[in-house]
Structure formats: structure tokens, C-alpha cells
Amino acid sequence: MDPVLVLDDEPVIRFVICEALRDAGFEAQDTASGQAALQWLAQGLRPAAVVVDLLMPGMSGREFLEMLRGDPRWFSIPVVVVTGAELSAEVYPAEGSYQQLVQKPFDLHELVRVVEGLVSISEA
């Protein structure tokens, strides 16, 4: 099964999301940086879905999504944006570059259900 890629600079949040996804039967892989995530993708990683934070040091979530959606190989990977930011034009990712947006602090099981829903659509 393809893993769900969890991209957030907050270690605790990465930990709980990955653990909850594993509890639900997913495989999960996590990283704190957009650059590392893009490298994995370039090396052939095919995630079932991506869970991504917006405000991160280095590459922002929006910049990551621009790179992701700019490449036809990665175009159909479902994306859940998870953010604690008040959304402004500066941080808001482009429309259509993600499927769902979840505000922090989130209900962990709700987040897992969102990922399950998106993965089932993309597998169908």
C-alpha cells in the first residue's frame, strides 16, 4: 500500500497524524521539509495522499503545492492542507491545488476520515 506523506515542521503533529493513520491501517511517512518531500517524490515515492502544513520555515506549504501541481506525475495525488494560520492571500494555496482544508487544532479521527475518503476516491 502506498504511504500517506505527512509534511509539517511540528514534530508532535507529525507524530500524532502518522500514528493515527497507522492505527487506521495506512502506512505513513513524515518529513519536516518541503524540499525533502519533493526529493522523495523525485526518487519515485508515490504517496496515496499528502497531508501538508502551510506555514513552515524554508519552503512554505503553498510553494510545495505549486511544485507538486506543476509536475504531471504528481498531479492526481490527493492533498489535505492542515493549518493553524488565519488564511490570508499570502499563505492561501492556489484553488484546486488541494482537495480539503482542515484547521488546527483538529479532531484526529476526523482528519483520518478525510484522508480515507480522498484515498478511496483516488483508488476508485
Added chain:
Amino acid sequence: MMATSNEALLAVKLAGRVVIATGGAKSMRGLTSDELCGKPLTSFILDPAAVNEQHGFVSACIGDADGGAEHVEMTVASLDGLGADFKAFALRGARRGAQAGEPVQENQPRGFQALIQAVSEYAIFTLDAKGNISTWNAGAERIKGYSPSEIIGRPFAILYPPEARDEKLPERALETARREGRFVAVAERLRKDGTRFWASVVLTAVRSRSGSLRGFTEVTRDVTARHEAQREREELRRRFVQITAHEIRNPMAGVKGMLGLLRGRIEAGQPAPPPETLLAMMDGEVDRVADLVDRVLESYRVRDPAISFEILPHDLRDTVRTSVEPFVQGAVDRRFSVILGKDPAPVRGDFRRLGMVFQHLVANAVKYSSAGTRVGVRLDRDGELLRVVVTDEGIGIPAEDLPRVFQGFFRASNLKGRDPGGMGLGLQLCRSIVERHLGRIWIESQEGRGTRVHVALPRLEA
């Protein structure tokens, strides 16, 4: 103040009390200006209806000093733009009273015009019924840049920016004033030189006794400074909400996530993560929120003169060394160069708070630079001052952002949605602390090249 014997001007403010009275009032009423000022208008004008008149022409009875009464023509102008409840009453004795149908300016005594003409803080001008400018005071010339000869006779629409003219806003303003008596707005207006300013505008229709429209008066104030200050406050509030939301939601999401994970495992009868992992993580997240509250409070505390600093003589080299050491010894991948010199660096100051300044500056130097670059800290004597300079080779600060970096919750524009972490309060805190020590802090920076922060503090003379 010019006034002929049968003309008087009264300016009324504050619940109908006279604040200015011209000499003509004496011959009409037998009271000097000093005697009239501060008195309610009703002690002079006997008709209550006339006193309550907002604008226009009315006749009224005024009482004289001997208990007699005289009939006068009054022009009442509402000068809302001058402040709340400010009205001018221009009176003309009925013996040589104006005929109905005279143009508006001629119905006003010269004293009134002299008063209006002299006001320089406000632009006060009149328009004819078609919206062409007919009088123009000193304030209008100062604020808008046109001399009376350049502007009288021209449509007042030329004071509007082009896009407002395209939207027919001048016509709509006149229409509103015509229909409702007045038009009030805060909007952009154009100066003669083409520059724009924010104006608080009150446009009032002036009608004759018969109700026909004679023209308009407009009072304009330049409120650019107030407007800018308000925009700045709104921007600060927006940034505060943006940053606190992010900084509080993240640790909360961590704790809530841990609890959710734990609950899920218990419900499924699965083993929970090791308690020490859970506790350490939740502890860390709660501490982050507590730290955040502390930082916000500290940034207000250091600006509060009622909060005392613990001012003691000490050597600034110790302060700098103590605050910089954790970075140098830590696992931070920067090439540190710390030069504090051999000479004593005596200061009087709050050791802990001055330490916070250098911690923040070095933390910033690390935060905004990449691995392997140089971070320098150097202390020198500069005459009667001690100067500490913290240098980095990081992303720098765009020139247009430099004036605002000492404001709270500020984020430089070259961060572009990237999260540098923290509240954006560090430099504001540094400046407050340095200024409480009678020192100065300033920044030089080149975008893409690096930043140099200078802190100068008075050297304690032996």
C-alpha cells in the same frame, strides 16, 4: 474683526454657548464680545426656533441691553467640519436688511467672511448651485494648493481623483447634499500638484428662505495622518491575530492530537504510546503556549514605566558572553566569531534584560541565515558609549521593511508565507529594553547579503 455697526457674527459651540462674537454685537445688543462669550445664545437671540436653525436664512428677534428688541436677518451656517456642534450665526440689522433673493455671499456680513477666510486649519469654500467654486479660504489654499484666482469659477469636481470623477462621485455628493441637506465622507482628494490626501468632507446645501437652492458650503480637513495611523493600527491588529492564531493553534493541535491518539487506542483496546513520550510531548506543547504568553506580556512590561528594572553596575562583556554562549556551544551550524576585547566594559543595567537583547539578536542572526554562514558578535568602546554589533550573512531585510522591523508582530516581506517561528516581538522587545537603558538600537541590512544590528549603551564612567 471687521464688522459694521448693524452686523455681527457669533460662533456657537458646546450646547449653544457663544465662543466668538464680533464687535457689531455691541452696537446691536449693548454687550461686548467678552460679555457675550460663554453665554448661551438664547440670552442674545430671543426666538428659540432661530437658535435651533441648522443652516439657511431666518429672521429673528434679538434683545438689547435696555430690554428692547430688534428684528434681524440671520444667516446660519452649519460648520460641522470644524467639530461637533459648531455653528456660525451671522446677523444683520433689519433696518438695512437684505432683500430676499440676494446671492448667498452678499447676505453674509464681512465679519463672517473674514473669520472663514482666516481659518487655515480647514479648507472652507462655497459652491454655486451648479457645483462651481465661488469662495476659497486660506485653509483651502494651504491644503489643496490652489490660489483663489486659480480655482474660483471652476467645478469642484477637479478636487476629486480621476477614478472618483469617472464614477460620478462629485455629482452624487451634490445630489445627496441637495436631497438630504448635507453629504459627509472621508475619502481621497487631489491637490493641485496631483498628489493625494485623505479628506474629511462635509458638504452642506445652502437654501434661501423660500427654499430655493443657493449653493453649497464645503468644509474639508486633511486627515491623512489620522487615516494612516488607523491603517497602521489595523495592520498591527491583523498581524497580531495572524501570528497568535498560528502560534497558539499549533501547540493546541499537538495536545489535542495526543489526546485523540490516546483515546483511539484505549477505545480499540490497543497499547498506547509509552507514557514518557506522551507526557514529554504534551509538556513541551503546553510550555510553548506558556512561553508565548510570557513573551507577549514581557513585550508590554518592558514598555511600562511602572515596571522597575534591576539596574546594577556590571561588565557588558559578561552579559554578552552569557547570552551568546548557548548558541556557540550548541549544535547550531554557524561559524561564530565573538570578539569582546580585553578592556572592561562597565554599564549600569538590568543584567537579565540586557541579556535578552543579545539572545534575541543572535537567535535572529541564526534563524535568518543558512548553515555554514558566519555570525559575528563584537563589542567595542565608542567614546562614551559601548557598542555591540551582531552580524549575519542571512536573507537580509528589504529596504522598504526596515522602518517597520521594530514594530511588534512584523514579518519582512521576503519571508513570503514561510514561517520563521515566534511572535515577531523580538526586535520590539530589544528596542524597549535598550531605550530603557538610555541606549539606541539600529539596523543596517541588504536583502540577500545579511544584516548588522547595532546596540549602543552609555558606558559607566569610573
